Amino acid sequence: MEYEDLRIVDTPSLVRDHAISKLRNAISSGLYPPGARLVERELCEALGVSRTSVREALRQLQSENLVEVGRRRSINVAVITxxxxxxxxxxxxxxxxxxxxxxxxxxxxxxxxxxxxxxxxxxxxxxxxxxxxxxxxxxxxxxxxxxxxxxxxxxxxxxxxxxxxxxxxxxxxxxxxxxxxxxxxxxxxxxxxxxxxxxxxxxxxxxxxxxxxxxxxxxxxxxxxxxxxxxxxxxx
Amino acid sequence: MEYEDLRIVDTPSLVRDHAISKLRNAISSGLYPPGARLVERELCEALGVSRTSVREALRQLQSENLVEVGRRRSINVAVITxxxxxxxxxxxxxxxxxxxxxxxxxxxxxxxxxxxxxxxxxxxxxxxxxxxxxxxxxxxxxxxxxxxxxxxxxxxxxxxxxxxxxxxxxxxxxxxxxxxxxxxxxxxxxxxxxxxxxxxxxxxxxxxxxxxxxxxxxxxxxxxxxxxxxxxxxxx
DNA sequence: CATCTAATATTGTCATACAAACTGGAGGCC
DNA sequence: GGCCTCCAGTTTGTATGACAATATTAGATG
Structure with missing residues (x-):
């Protein structure tokens, strides 16, 4: 499902991208079910990366509509009606x-x-x-x-x-x-x-x-x- | 073109959103033409926000394909063929x-x-x-x-x-x-x-x-x- | 048991710091 | 003079720590 780039040039693999793909998988697989709240600190621990990276990853998933912001700024896995x-x-x-x-x-x-x-x-x-x-x-x-x-x-x-x-x-x-x-x-x-x-x-x-x-x-x-x-x- | 949310509940307006909409406008209006390189530090100055916010805004614009990453990680305004x-x-x-x-x-x-x-x-x-x-x-x-x-x-x-x-x-x-x-x-x-x-x-x-x-x-x-x-x- | 209040968590934002990669130039070499 | 090398300055990616403003929870109290 995920292919590492094999290109010769340029691919120092970013921590952020790794985080994004981990999160995507977790959502696709149902580990984080629709509606589940995603807490930054927990994700940091689970992924072993800093809040900086987690937050940037979340922004991207947000643009992709895989997660959505709840009323109180909480980030939840998107619910699909x-x-x-x-x-x-x-x-x-x-x-x-x-x-x-x-x-x-x-x-x-x-x-x-x-x-x-x-x-x-x-x-x-x-x-x-x-x-x-x-x-x-x-x-x-x-x-x-x-x-x-x-x-x-x-x-x-x-x-x-x-x-x-x-x-x-x-x-x-x-x-x-x-x-x-x-x-x-x-x-x-x-x-x-x-x-x-x-x-x-x-x-x-x-x-x-x-x-x-x-x-x-x-x-x-x-x-x-x-x-x-x-x-x-x-x-x- | 940009409407402030007038909803009674919940809208402490995020710095990040402000940055995003400013950048979007700058790109739409041609101030930042296609191919132009966007340097984080300059954007911080121009927008008067921290690098954190600029970076999160850029991640979002990136997901929207309004900007794209160049060969050496540079962020450029997307060129549309x-x-x-x-x-x-x-x-x-x-x-x-x-x-x-x-x-x-x-x-x-x-x-x-x-x-x-x-x-x-x-x-x-x-x-x-x-x-x-x-x-x-x-x-x-x-x-x-x-x-x-x-x-x-x-x-x-x-x-x-x-x-x-x-x-x-x-x-x-x-x-x-x-x-x-x-x-x-x-x-x-x-x-x-x-x-x-x-x-x-x-x-x-x-x-x-x-x-x-x-x-x-x-x-x-x-x-x-x-x-x-x-x-x-x-x-x- | 219902409520109000105080302690705790969580998010948004900023300021720094630092490594790695890249850029541009000053000098030095032929 | 032209070309190459190495150094200093940029720029991005990432991590930390700090702090205000809200939420949430737990507790205390009636």
Whole structure:
């Protein structure tokens, strides 16, 4: 999920970036669940960095809408409502259908091969019902499509959206029937990409995201109906 | 362009936010042109705040892609290529047509009235050929549409895109013929909104953004052909 | 048991400090 | 004169410590 830059030039790896990616992971994985309060001092200890760095990391996560400020200036993991999820998936559909079209048109051989490899791993994980693994691989698939589309802007806009729904994916894939349906969707996408058929690839992506959206929105709406939790604490 | 929060509760106005909005303005207005290097110490002096605050502000602007890190860690005002601009406008078209549809469906009377008022000011400024003014009002128009669409997600995704092209708008509107064409476009949008015709409003927005895109991309391509400036300094 | 008050935590901001990387120049060398 | 090297000054990244203004909690009190 996280790739170290292997570029020869320039990458003294910043403490801040490390902190950001740790926090992102903690949120994606659900270690810090939606609504959990993030206390600077605790994060300093947990990450072993100074408050300076933690604060800069938080500012960035804030811009990415992974965390939000509560009424009293507290920083909480962002809560995604059913409405939010519906909108995010709608926008993802717009962006990622466009992205996969460009992937078909612009990707080089290595990129297509790499995508196929990811797809293969996906199928394998799918057969094992390993949700966490599956979610991580799916993330990588989407991301590779975005990268192969070779548009800085599309990447910059779509990537944060991916990050925001990351932690929802595990649950959505656990919806009954979602797994099998999912398999066909991934296959269709991959096949269209390899056939170089942009229209079909885009349509397959659209179908996939619409189905994912339906599953996630349904789940969130069900959640919202049952529970209005007042406060949630972070996992220790 | 910048509205102070008038909410009764909670708004001790942070130094950091002040810094962010000052910097945003400086970039939008062209005071800090694309490529200009932003030196922390200078910003501290200019803004009269500590390095801590400046750095946190920069992190945020960085997430918003208004500034980017140069090869050796320097922070520069983001340079937008013709390709970037084309993509940004493509995405804006997707998002803002959706937004104006929702505006038509969901806005209340006050919001429609406010939008009409902005439109009126727009027309006035247009007749005076006051580009800077015009750009600011146009910004407000787009923003009000986004707000009236009542989708947190759409707003969060589209708003940074608006900010990124802000400084380009002045130049694009100066393109010959763009002004008059622009007037018709705005009128069409406003009329459709007031008629409650979502389809027509969306189409008008799409046409408007496509035209704006064409003007800006043409301008940027022309620029890129003539000059490959090595370094640019910030205005003092 | 409800409330008010005092002790404690948390956030926002500033001032410093210092290492590492980078920049620009002064001299020195050919 | 042109070129290279090494030194001093910049700039960024990070850590600390301090302090005011609020929140939150715990306690004391009726």
């Amino acid at each position: 059913a409405q939010d999820a519906a909108d995010i998936y709608m926008i993802r559909e717009m962006l990622e259908t466009q992205a996969i079209r460009r992937f078909v048109a612009l990707s080089d051989d290595a990129e297509r091969k790499a995508l196929a490899a990811v797809h293969k791993r996906l199928v394998k994980a799918l057969s094992k019902n390993d949700m966490a693994q599956l979610s991580a691989i799916a993330s990588e698939f989407y991301e590779r499509v975005l990268i192969g589309a070779k548009s800085r802007v599309i990447y910059e806009v779509a990537r944060p959206l991916l990050a925001r729904v990351n932690y929802l994916r595990i649950r959505s894939m656990a919806e009954p029937g979602r797994l099998d349906g999912g398999l066909k969707e991934w296959d269709a996408m991959m096949e269209a990409v390899q056939a170089g058929d942009a229209d079909r690839a885009a349509e397959a992506m659209a179908v996939h995201l619409r189905n994912a959206r339906a599953a996630i929105v349904a789940r969130l709406e069900a959640d919202e109906k049952t529970a209005i939790p007042a406060k949630r604490k972070a996992a220790s | 013709a390709q970037d601009a084309a993509d940004i406008y493509m995405i804006r078209e997707m998002l803002e047509t959706q937004a104006i549809r929702r505006f038509v469906a969901l806005s209340d009377d006050a919001e429609r009235k406010a939008l009409a008022a902005v439109h009126k000011r727009l027309v006035k400024a247009l007749s005076k050929n006051d580009m800077a003014q015009l750009s600011a009002i146009a910004s407000e128009f787009y923003e009000r549409v986004l707000i009236g669409a009542k989708s947190r997600v759409i707003y969060e995704v589209a708003r940074p895109l608006l900010a990124r092209v802000n400084y380009l708008r002045i130049r694009s509107m100066a393109e010959p013929g763009r002004l008059d064409g622009g007037l018709k476009e705005w009128d069409a949008m406003m009329e459709a909104v007031q008629a409650g015709d979502a389809d027509r409003a969306a189409e008008a927005m799409a046409v408007h953004l496509r035209n704006a895109r064409a003007a800006i991309v043409a301008r940027l391509e022309a620029d890129e052909k003539t000059a490959i400036p090595a370094k640019r300094k910030a205005a003092s």
